[in-house]
Amino acid sequence: MPGPVATTEMAELTLIDAVTAALAWELGHDNTVIVMGEDVGVNGGVFRATDGLQQKYGEDRVIDTPLAEAMIAGMAVGMAAEGLKPVAEIQFMGFIYPAVDQLINHAARLRNRTRGRLSCPMVLRAPFGGGIHAPEHHSESTEAMFAHMPGLRVVIPSSPARAYGLLLAAIRDPDPVVFLEPKRIYRLARQEVADDGAALPLDVCYTLREGEDVTLVTWGAMTHETLQAADALGGEGVSAEVIDVATISPLDIDTILESVARTGRLVIVHEAARNCGVGAEIAALVAEHGIYDLKAPVQRVAGFDTIMPLYQLEMDYLPGVARILDAVRVTLED
């Protein structure tokens, strides 16, 4: 007898709701998925990203681990090699560094060093970035470190829909993914997201707004200010295209080059320190492949090359709309 026709649930979700929904979907549809980390079980995670998951899927699927980040990452490597799909949470990016040994020396290279005999389909999630008045070590953006490492994918969502679709894609990807969640916009806005288990493609940029005069390239929480800047530019008669890179490694430079070929101007906006940031790689690739399309020097609007300050100064550290607008104006000068 035919059952009721399944209807896709549409819900107004915040970015962190979308993370929870994606984890729940995959736990419910793939019994090899294991959610693990510090406080992810009963407590539902310090940001509530795993809220309710242990109650629903049990203590053997949603695991409160001992407090040891290298262990979380290292065990995830072993679990993944044995055919599970661990989705491990590092509570804050500032505590990810003990896990970096495992990410670089093992997760990133297990497939390569066994010629594909073993692989490492794991996701390491971590909230990152500033702007929530958190204590020291809770606000940095060090995604470029991971982007530099061959064998790792680095994915950063910037909206509820992309958090949902990209996290599903990350979990289903056969290789390790560092999934960095911009916590400043965890609850900034709600968006209608279809909880239908549909993944979004990795390794591609998302063009959030089309424009003709300047290309603004960004990712994570800075998409918010960048879109605001694009609105303001619209009021001044400047049409800005906004691209969310989303997968910062491997980088989809083609979408950026195609945009720059039309606009002739490029401003890269990121929260991380400027020195050796992902913006430098984008600027270099545009210089290599698209320099004759440029009508003005590439501009980078980035965090300063200083220690991320405590929260009284954090908004002075993070690039704001004014800095983005000024950078765009530099590209518009003749």
Place this chain on the structure above:
Amino acid sequence: MNSVAHFEIERVQYLDEQAQLAADAPPLANDRAAMTDLYRAMTRVRAFDAKAINLQRTGKLGTYASSLGHEAIHVGAARALEPADVFAPTYREHGVLLERGVRMSEILSYWGGDESGMAWSGPAQDFPYCIPIATQTLHAAGAAFAMKHRRQARCALAALGDGATSEGAFYEALNAAGAMRLPLVFLVINNRYAISVPVHKQTGAATLAQKAIAGGVPGIQVDGNDVIAVCDVLRQAAARARGGEGPSLVEALTYRIGDHTTADDAGRYRAGAEVEHARQVEPLVRLRRYLSARDWWDENAEQALRRDCDTRVNAAVKTYFARPGPDPAQMFTHLFARLPARLEEQLDTVRIYARPGGDD
């Protein structure tokens, strides 16, 4: 004041330094076929090791870490494991790999600079050599978690050295194994040296086995030059793990007779007399004395075994030499399951500039 916790560490030895068998030795010691089989396996491991060092000295192999003196531990560990179990080695457990079905030529390929050696004929689920120290203990813990999660009667065994017990990864793995009651055996191969640093400078603890206690894991010492004791203790530890009784740690005491690797010169930091003593009590000498005393072994058998080892090792070297070197494009083949579009250009570059014959 109440004593709330106490511990003691036992040391197991059945075949002593003079090859005298203890009265309480397990039945294995009286099984002629099994004992001569262990001796054959240990001799093969040593023959392979000697050839590998020779290849390195003559420029035909890269840096290599000798297993000389570790044969009883390697063969004993391999015999304690089932084919479906998971082994996580350091960079020195060639003997375990050989006994688990990895080909000599594959091991040579890896140390000869070609990753394809680790796409081996041994158990597909075993971890490759681990060059960083102690990190593999966490992989074994993760694999053990997967086994427990699936309610499989399997176990994982992680080998590590004495120096590795100073690493955070080891303590984190031990702690997790205890907290999660994982089917995991830590095999601490205490060969007394971490490159140049002797174990007494590595720790203030009287034994490495007792480090297990703080993790809620039973720890035991075994004479790592006594293959009977190694087999017995590791079989029990593996059986415990498979039977749902949780993790354990076995500290196997031996001596690194060789240099740390072929790039090391142990003469810089330890006395020759110490090494000479180690040669008197090493596992093959001891086992042969035992087999001879039982009249299970003679010079004819020894010569036949040596010839067999030579044949196998020489055939492996021939295969190793005949293996085609890696295609430079292989750098890209297994980076990801699918090569990202952005790397196609670099793949083209490596093809254009590929050096004929590779970089010898």
